[in-house]
Amino acid sequence: MTNPYLAGAAGRCPQCGEGHLFEGFLKVSQTCEACGFDLSKADSGDGPAVFVIMIAGFLMAFGTLFSLFAFHWPVWLVLAFWMPMTVVTCLGLLRPMKGLLVAAQFVHKASQAGRHDV
Ligand SMILES: [Zn+2]
Incomplete structure (x- = not known):
């Protein structure tokens, strides 16, 4: 079992720790290339910039x-x-911080509110 926070801070997929989390400098990939995990729901917003x-x-x-x-x-x-x-x-600091916050969203199963949530 990989540590999602370490994987995220290193720019890896928080689920498998193998695939790349980013496709550009700060753009999060749609899906993990290694395990197919859906990364499109991950949205850390302004969070990383605040900590940086x-x-x-x-x-x-x-x-x-x-x-x-x-x-x-x-x-x-x-x-x-x-x-x-x-x-x-x-x-x-921006990339590791964004990876950490995306990993925190993964660990806490956070996502955008859908129609079933209201
Ligand atoms: Zn993965």
């Missing part, structure tokens, strides 16, 4: 202030270092 903003925002704000006040970096160096770091960190 909170995590990256904390890290980058702390790093910026620490560089300024502990190491006395000049402002141009702070900007030249931390602005690209922010972009890289946000882009690097």
Whole structure:
């Protein structure tokens, strides 16, 4: 039994851990190529971006202030270092975070409300 959270964070299907979860950078596949699991119901919406903003925002704000006040970096160096770091960190966190949230939807059997749910 594969751990759905580890599989999701690694960009793999949360059911089998084999097939690719994404077909583009962030677009979730329709079905798993390995086990045929229907991934089209997975919709994490704005969730991943919210967590990325909170995590990256904390890290980058702390790093910026620490560089300024502990190491006395000049402002141009702070900007030249931390602005690209922010972009890289946000882009690097988005895919694992989206995979994690899709896996959480799979584990908790979440899907869009259908006509049988109301
Ligand atoms: Zn699968």
